[in-house]
Amino acid sequence: MENKNLVELKNIRKVFGKVIALDNVTFTAAKGEIHGLLGENGAGKSTLMNILYGLYSPNKGEIYIDGKKVRIDSPFDSIKIGIGMVHQISTLVPEFNAVENIILGTPKDKFKLPIKEERRKVKKIMEELGLTFPLDVKTKELPAGVKQKIEIIRALHKGAKLLILDEPTTSLVESEFRQLLKSLRALVKKGVTVIFITHKIKEIMESCDSVTVLRRGKVQDTIDKEQMTKEKLVKLMFMEKDIKVTESALPKVELPAIKRSKKPVCIVKNIEVKGKEKSKGLKNISFEVYGGEIFGVASVSGNGEKELASAMINPSLLSNGDILVNGESIKHLSTLSVFNKGVAYTPEDRIKEGILNDGSIKENVLLGHHTEKRFLEKNLFINWNEATKAARKTIKDYNVATPSEELAIRRLSGGNIQKVIMGRAFVSPTDLLITHNPTSGLDVLTVEFIFNKLVETRNNGGAVLCINEDLDELMIISDRIAVLHNGELKGIFQRSEFNKYKIGLLMIGG
Amino acid sequence: MKKKNIIQNGLLTKLLRSLSLYGLALLIAFGLISVIIALLGFSVPDALKTLITTSFKSAFGFQETIKKTIPLIFTTYAFTIPFMIKFFNIGAWGQMLFGGTAVAAVGLLIGNFGLPSFIMIPLLVVVGILAGALWGWFAGFLKAKYDINPIISTIMLNFVAVLFVNFIATSPTFKDPLEGHPITRPLPSSAILGFFHKIPYSIIFAILAIIFVYILLKKTKLGYEITSVGYNLHAAQTYGINFQRTIMLTFLLGGALAGLGGALEVMNIHGKLIEGFAKTSGAQYGVFGILTSLVVAGSPTGVPVAAFFMAVLLVGADALQRTMQIPVEMVFLSQALIVLLIVIIRKKFEPNGGK
Numbered sequence: 001m002e003n004k005n006l007v008e009l010k011n012i013r014k015v016f017g018k019v020i021a022l023d024n025v026t027f028t029a030a031k032g033e034i035h036g037l038l039g040e041n042g043a044g045k046s047t048l049m050n051i052l053y054g055l056y057s058p059n060k061g062e063i064y065i066d067g068k069k070v071r072i073d074s075p076f077d078s079i080k081i082g083i084g085m086v087h088q089i090s091t092l093v094p095e096f097n098a099v100e101n102i103i104l105g106t107p108k109d110k111f112k113l114p115i116k117e118e119r120r121k122v123k124k125i126m127e128e129l130g131l132t133f134p135l136d137v138k139t140k141e142l143p144a145g146v147k148q149k150i151e152i153i154r155a156l157h158k159g160a161k162l163l164i165l166d167e168p169t170t171s172l173v174e175s176e177f178r179q180l181l182k183s184l185r186a187l188v189k190k191g192v193t194v195i196f197i198t199h200k201i202k203e204i205m206e207s208c209d210s211v212t213v214l215r216r217g218k219v220q221d222t223i224d225k226e227q228m229t230k231e232k233l234v235k236l237m238f239m240e241k242d243i244k245v246t247e248s249a250l251p252k253v254e255l256p257a258i259k260r261s262k263k264p265v266c267i268v269k270n271i272e273v274k275g276k277e278k279s280k281g282l283k284n285i286s287f288e289v290y291g292g293e294i295f296g297v298a299s300v301s302g303n304g305e306k307e308l309a310s311a312m313i314n315p316s317l318l319s320n321g322d323i324l325v326n327g328e329s330i331k332h333l334s335t336l337s338v339f340n341k342g343v344a345y346t347p348e349d350r351i352k353e354g355i356l357n358d359g360s361i362k363e364n365v366l367l368g369h370h371t372e373k374r375f376l377e378k379n380l381f382i383n384w385n386e387a388t389k390a391a392r393k394t395i396k397d398y399n400v401a402t403p404s405e406e407l408a409i410r411r412l413s414g415g416n417i418q419k420v421i422m423g424r425a426f427v428s429p430t431d432l433l434i435t436h437n438p439t440s441g442l443d444v445l446t447v448e449f450i451f452n453k454l455v456e457t458r459n460n461g462g463a464v465l466c467i468n469e470d471l472d473e474l475m476i477i478s479d480r481i482a483v484l485h486n487g488e489l490k491g492i493f494q495r496s497e498f499n500k501y502k503i504g505l506l507m508i509g510g
Numbered sequence: 511m512k513k514k515n516i517i518q519n520g521l522l523t524k525l526l527r528s529l530s531l532y533g534l535a536l537l538i539a540f541g542l543i544s545v546i547i548a549l550l551g552f553s554v555p556d557a558l559k560t561l562i563t564t565s566f567k568s569a570f571g572f573q574e575t576i577k578k579t580i581p582l583i584f585t586t587y588a589f590t591i592p593f594m595i596k597f598f599n600i601g602a603w604g605q606m607l608f609g610g611t612a613v614a615a616v617g618l619l620i621g622n623f624g625l626p627s628f629i630m631i632p633l634l635v636v637v638g639i640l641a642g643a644l645w646g647w648f649a650g651f652l653k654a655k656y657d658i659n660p661i662i663s664t665i666m667l668n669f670v671a672v673l674f675v676n677f678i679a680t681s682p683t684f685k686d687p688l689e690g691h692p693i694t695r696p697l698p699s700s701a702i703l704g705f706f707h708k709i710p711y712s713i714i715f716a717i718l719a720i721i722f723v724y725i726l727l728k729k730t731k732l733g734y735e736i737t738s739v740g741y742n743l744h745a746a747q748t749y750g751i752n753f754q755r756t757i758m759l760t761f762l763l764g765g766a767l768a769g770l771g772g773a774l775e776v777m778n779i780h781g782k783l784i785e786g787f788a789k790t791s792g793a794q795y796g797v798f799g800i801l802t803s804l805v806v807a808g809s810p811t812g813v814p815v816a817a818f819f820m821a822v823l824l825v826g827a828d829a830l831q832r833t834m835q836i837p838v839e840m841v842f843l844s845q846a847l848i849v850l851l852i853v854i855i856r857k858k859f860e861p862n863g864g865k
Binding site for chain 2: 355
């Protein structure tokens, strides 16, 4: 009898120290389907799939592929069985082009590299899936979406009949996600099974044939497409808490009508920034942000949003124009002096630019504030007592899950790290908050928390400049949205004029 | 209250764990050393006893150990501080020589003015610090302004410093006419630091340096900035810390400490500038400073203990050669084995490679 399940994981248990990451988890995925694996951060999704891929070994449990019991000790074993995994962070060799990356580790001949043959094979797979990407460009020069395609092709080239995608949409924009979905559909038609790990309900609804929901290391339920509803999935994911969600499965927040300040907190006047590498920089950008409003800047990654964020806190990057905060020009100020004028910042890439990985939460909260009077004695010594107080206040106000402010920040989850970064922005009085993709990669509960903090800032009369590539999010929290494309401002919309189609089209230059 | 206990317990287990790892590494290293000694036909118990206990058996052994610990502390810091922001200062050797040479030259030039000790000694100490700081800062400057790899620049600056020693030691202005070798005239007695029960007074400066480095790194703004850059350069820069300035300052500080170490060697141990200073003590402390720092994974707090431990080995090794005629190569071999095994064991057993 033909087995209809390709993968069966039975009674998997995995313990890290004292933490039970997976508790008696049983998971099956049928042949030729896209099977979602849904759960908030830390629910055990990645752990489960890393066990299947051989990166972790389970403390208990069995793995069956095609009905046969298998033993997987390393990715070497899983690749042989036909399992491929695309991780959240690119594992390509940046100096190699697509073909070199794809064939890495496959040629059997020790001395000859059959690059022409392999290239033909790679092209064939690409054609079958309707994927196109340059084969001869070093992968470090390619955008995230393309790198991901290369990783998928690499897994297929190694003969994968099961493809695991770990949070594949983290660095994709809407149109890239659509394209990914199309390719996955083509794959499934050829009989490949796809496991799609995500914490976004919207993506599960749009892409999966069935879904397994994990919560705190336990399977909540497995349901088919017909029975999937937003409300049901939210309930399974969070159980104890009822949160309101919008059409796009994002948390709902209220923007009460308040009077914005008479004078703008921040005036950006005709600024220009020279672009680095492929980016075109910024050309003649002007806008104003008032107290009591959230001013959204919508931009597809690579259209100048990075330059805008950097120039706001590091005005030495400006080649032209001026930025005024509370009426004073900050053009000639250093980053620390800009912060001292009441500007706060949360960067886009929270791990790379946001935190001191091995540093404690306390050291992290202090970053950027360490030259303020409150934290500096005699202009020389750090006042660690004040720093401890500030860190404890942040932990309390922002519900950071940690035993102490001395804990190394890298041991926190992504959501808690973002809370610390957000808390750091409010350690000192803040007139203008510049925040770049504040919710990327976070689960709905944390997103709701961050949204509420931004709105609270606005309601208290603060000015918020939120640069974001997720238009759905901006439409929920912004009072106004400006569109940035190719380094130019393509219009500013009032909340009453928000229209997803119209703004989305401007974002891609239509 | 309860929370605090948990943290302290955590620290204690961490300390015990770390000690047991060092113990394991030493055990394996001494095991291997024993095998080699046995193969060479020497008595293993005698050799091990000599290697480990020479420093503690006699007053002389202990004094020798302290004499070696002091300069090692300085050169180890010279490597450790730039290493905190992931740069290699191979130049502690040159910075030490430059400090020592500057002290000898200035000390002899102003020697006839009849300045009293309480002016002469602080003055020369400052000269040594400034000279070393200049030599270190220059490598940092080359990195910050022209992106020149400090490994290259510090090695080159070492060579220049060696030649500078030769230049001063052979120049007619400074050379002792009574000596056949290139050696300067002795420094005036007002410039000489004495001994207290054969322990050099330079130990006071070493203790001050330990306190200084601790306060600098743990309590000051600059220390926080250095630590932050070490943790994550991108984040530190994003939040306004000036990376170029931090590079120059770490090399300046490292150089200053090595320069002080060199000054103290000249003022306390040699009493004059000997050409051999470049090859024997300078090179030895320069290289062993790097090893000592790596043994404690570049952790500044571990430096004094590690330097003392290394000095025990150095003294024990000298004794091996002197009393048992075990070839000197054997001595280097055992030191290398110990350092390698500590590094390997730590990488293997400690998460994050001991950080």
